[in-house]
Amino acid sequence: MEARTVSPRSEHPRVACGSPRPDVALLPKAHLHLHFTGSMRHTTLVELAALHGVHLPDALVEDWPPKLHATDERGWFRFQRLYDIARSVLRTPDDLRRLLRETAEDEAAEGSGWLEIQVDPSGYAAMFGGLTPTVELVLDAARAASEASGVGIGVVIAANRTRHPLDAKTLARLAVRYADEGVVGFGLSNDERRGRAYDFEGAFRIAKRGGLLSVPHGGELLGPASVRECLETLRADRIGHGIRAVADPRLVAAIAERGVTLEVCPSSNVSLGVAATALEVPVRRLYEAGASVALGADDPLLFGSRLARQYELVRTEHGFSDAELADLARQSIGASAAPDDVRRRLLAGVDAWLDG
Template sequence: MEAPLAHVRPGGAAPAAPARPPGVPRDVSTLPKAHLHLHFTGSMRHSTLVEMAAGHGVQLPEALVEEWPPKLRATDERGWFRFQRLYDIARSVLRTPDDLRRLVRETAEDEAAEGSGWLEIQVDPSGYAARFGGLSPTVELVLDAVDAAAAATGVGIGVVIAANRTRHPLDARTLARLALQYRDRGVVGFGLSNDERRGRAYDFEGAFRIAKRGGLLSTPHGGELLGPGSVRECLETLDADRIGHGVRAVEDPALLRRIVERGVTLEVCPASNVGLGVAPSAGAVPVRELYEAGARIALGADDPLLFGSRLARQYDLVRAEHGFSDAELAELARQSIAGSAAPDGVRARLLSGVDAWLAA
């Protein structure tokens, strides 16, 4: 599939990796990589949330102030409701176009510091449309902010428009058509998020058919709160190119083989899996099992605002908890780049940087 146009700042060859003393682990924040699983409001810095809330007179709960990062568990309805409520409160501090521009700029700055040379940020414009003049004006505001942030930081950025499982499937079709209108402005994919238990992937087949026929990547969430059946629906019904999370596929060997055969990338988010109670520890997230089975993996931070860690931390976790060698971490970085919508020039530059990181 030809990659859609996206916001990229031209760059030359990857910078030379700094010398590393013998016996010192390579710094994963200098490993060039792509970040494919990051939600819009969830990418906000905690300090920015607190500052914006104070400026707009928004009262934050203790879970987002003194008790941050919040203690979460979303494997039951009550826990998911609390998680979603905290996310909605955080979104409510984005009151002005400048707030939104600041969020995107700071996110790009943080991505650059984490070694991410390509970012695909996921946004459901329905959650912001009432404040910013409608769906189209919201998407245009986001894309303008992305354009400016990419130019300022050198991080290439694509946008994934996401539908909400808790809304009517006809709303998703509207968003799919909207996403296609902006394919030449940097929209690269179409996603499906929110609680898997409240909307089957099957119901959204029409929206994803529209998006895929228009050349967008299919990137639905699945296999996080529900088991392999949810992953299978994303794979077979929504023709997924990537699956957000997808870790429960490990429970069905035949399904996992199908994912490997089709070259589908799983956006695995260790810290958020632990934060939401999907896994009791980072060591219990089946990263090693998926990797050894041959699945493509793109590590992601999901919602750093609520889980307290960004992209480089995910690489540190799989190194510490799953014994990934530096060569294997480099391969994870390559897989994230391969699963992205990054233009060929960006891919080549990042892959060259991965080789330089490993050779240091």
């Protein structure tokens, strides 16, 4: 990944006390941590379930957003079960196209000018004719959604760490095959406790050789060792979550030195019980230690909030100034796979937002 130049964090003064602060939804930014089904609107979930005769549990209807706690295996199983039920309402190509079109519209409303959406095609292949047809459908839908919304969209193909590493190699080869058609990265998701990053080194080697970003999850449910495996073994360009690295200052220093970005998702961390409150998510500590941080919404369908809310949380809970919020936006843009012209446009927009 190319080295990024980040503006000094003290470059702009804080807004005077009492002055109205600019709307974070108008701050241009890149969204780098968003899962495919998890990006769905709740209203769309309910409508598609009714259309296709899918029964939704109360947690996805009357009691939405669901009360979750995934730091133990039983809680993670419930979270995954709800996600699988939500995914089951996507029955036709038009359903997928609708999801991506609406997601792009929502991203535009949140100030996101570039989106990298993560999908494990294995979870949809049975419904859409196999791995390759699924990837082609997602890419085609992403192109259409991008054209309609003005939001640039890249696709991250993700392997499931609870499945065999050979499956991940298959996905990595498929991802590389479509590297010139919208696939920008290769990821690794699901329960960290059920699959070490080390086991997937071969798949990530294939992806890196094919020019894709390495963007595995790590350091959400497990500690610094999980983050270090992503950093050292998978040669991560970005790490999904990565917040547990804060327990190891040397590891955080290595992350900062290598220019690896942590995709921090405050609402997700609280909803899953990783942190008790948004204040306990170590955004400030990581930022002050020099780590690049890109805020993400993870799964708005299950957590109930989208990207702008994450910026509001670090503003209100962690005391980030407008200059620091702008810096976070710049870091998200710099860590993205967005084309140079998109980066320049978004960065100019960040400066304009800050200058008011």
